[in-house]
Amino acid sequence: MAGHGGRGRSGGRPTLEEVAARAGVGRGTVSRVINGSPRVSDATRAAVEAAVAELGYVPNTAARALAANRTDAIALVVPESETRFFAEPYFSDMLRGVGAALSETEMQLLLIFAGSDRERRRLAQYLAAHRVDGVLLVSVHAHDPLPDLLGQLEIPAVISGPRSEHETLPSVDSDNYGGGRSAVEHLMARGRSTIATITGRLDVYGAQRRIEGYRDALLAAGREVDERLIVPGDFTEAGGRRAMTELLERCPHLDAVFAESDVMAAGARQVLREAGRRIPDDVALVGYDDSAIARHMDPPLTSVRQPIEEMGRAMLGLLLDEIADRRPAVSRGLERRQVVLPTELVARASS
């Protein structure tokens, strides 16, 4: 098994040099063929490709990374614990979108969790070593230092939701404002009069935008905004339960709830059930994300769909642009670096 019949060198994998010898060309030419350079004649290309196939040549990524100063890998950084990551369908959809888009390239995706301080330090070390060409940052909170760190290290990055309206990093987001607004408009159209909302974490810009949509929808309809009907949640099921309990105490007569995530809606539903409220007869419920939870809930949950997979694809697209543009140190304008994708209300039995 070891001997490679005469000309076989030691057990190792074939190198560029060996492919070159086999094809009767120079090292540079093989490199050009491998990297798809157009400056190679068809005959030569064919010869090289044959040699590559015969030898089963696979480029050595370490050597390539060293010489070319790139890694052909990007990281999806999740500033959450594994547990949260798995509990939140958002992440899995995002990962699927990125994965699908990435499979059309030669790049490798790394999934990095940075929930704890310890993991954070590890990540910082990792980034300092420039082990990836770029970073996709999802679910970043307002005062997270990560984006700045990436800036200092000059690592291309794309963020999933802007941290504020002044975001400087390229970003992809869904229309949180419009989504929030459409949820409330839907509930009003259904004849609901007292519409509460369970918000996401307030340090997430997108959550803020949903609340603004909620407010504006009410105001635009000539209604007043009752601040007691706005209760902060934290995107978890437990948080949804807590907020719903609070709401029932504050306003026992409410007849609609807009939960700014499906997971929180699930929590709210439990509390409503226990309190003897029927959905949607007594209280209409609308969620956000249109995840699997929404479809499987009893009754099925009306929810605002965000095209998460598409967002993942879009993020990757932006990142690859960033990376490509950084190579020859070109700097273009900011056009198309802030992508906003539309949301869509999916009406089901809960409202």
Next chain:
Amino acid sequence: MAGHGGRGRSGGRPTLEEVAARAGVGRGTVSRVINGSPRVSDATRAAVEAAVAELGYVPNTAARALAANRTDAIALVVPESETRFFAEPYFSDMLRGVGAALSETEMQLLLIFAGSDRERRRLAQYLAAHRVDGVLLVSVHAHDPLPDLLGQLEIPAVISGPRSEHETLPSVDSDNYGGGRSAVEHLMARGRSTIATITGRLDVYGAQRRIEGYRDALLAAGREVDERLIVPGDFTEAGGRRAMTELLERCPHLDAVFAESDVMAAGARQVLREAGRRIPDDVALVGYDDSAIARHMDPPLTSVRQPIEEMGRAMLGLLLDEIADRRPAVSRGLERRQVVLPTELVARASS
């Protein structure tokens, strides 16, 4: 070396050579300090460490990988789609265990899905390029070619469940036989007479072992094994529903079901409910995995707990041993390369 005009030393990251100059020592010495070699005097070590800190030196992984022929990365390969991965709590626990154990090392974890043929080909390419030092293989089916491929490429690997009793790869598994047996013993102790089982995929060795446990428990108690009470599932909720429907048709008088995964138990529960069977009054139900699903089910599900996180840790331990032992081409015995961890029955209201 300085005089190659134009080559901007300024912008780049510091190199070993620069640290050496700064500390007034040779390159080799810095390398020794960085890699924790004991053959360095304390004074020299201190000087080097100071220089490293001052310059903010971070080793270049690509260069290291090229020179040392290792990558300091391992892959967790999941031969499933992302969707299945997220649906199955088993994987997330496993990932958590591996991640926790890995954070004590300098190694990097890569998560690779290989559900589709396309992803498979990509993985093969990836492995051929030796971009990882080792592979953790979870949930491998009987005739999967992956283990053989790894063998050919001489990449250290550890498998989560043996493919058969003749498994040659190092593996970590829970005591599936004992777990299956204890579930049935528990049901018998509860006075159940007609105990059915919904099995896992038959091409998974662990699932086979659970069935053997089921059989032997019955036989040991002097009962007969009724083959009609053994229905194959596939570890999914839909499969659980299907199997349960089948069981109710075949044996309407059954009074206990052992589902060989919690997810399938959840499916079975739905069917039982719809058929008007009360749990546990009419039919006792036992699951396997003791995942979050079991705790949250209504009624809470009795389940066989496997220490999945520990299994993840153990797998990583074995893999690191494999990698270390391969370096100086030593080959030891096979002791301790097949780890089996105990299971534990967690009794709840469903039985």
Next chain:
DNA sequence: AGGTACCGTGGGAGCGCTCCCACAGGTGAT
């Protein structure tokens, strides 16, 4: 005819590390 473009091509010079050999200086036995 010479000049000026370009091709396509070969191969030198690194990229930043690790590995390993050589060697200085110290120690203890003879």
Next chain:
DNA sequence: ATCACCTGTGGGAGCGCTCCCACGGTACCT
């Protein structure tokens, strides 16, 4: 004194690639 043998250290020789310059050849100008 000689020898052997440590320990700590410096630096050469790669690892396998990409980048880029130089070169011979063809084509199309003057």
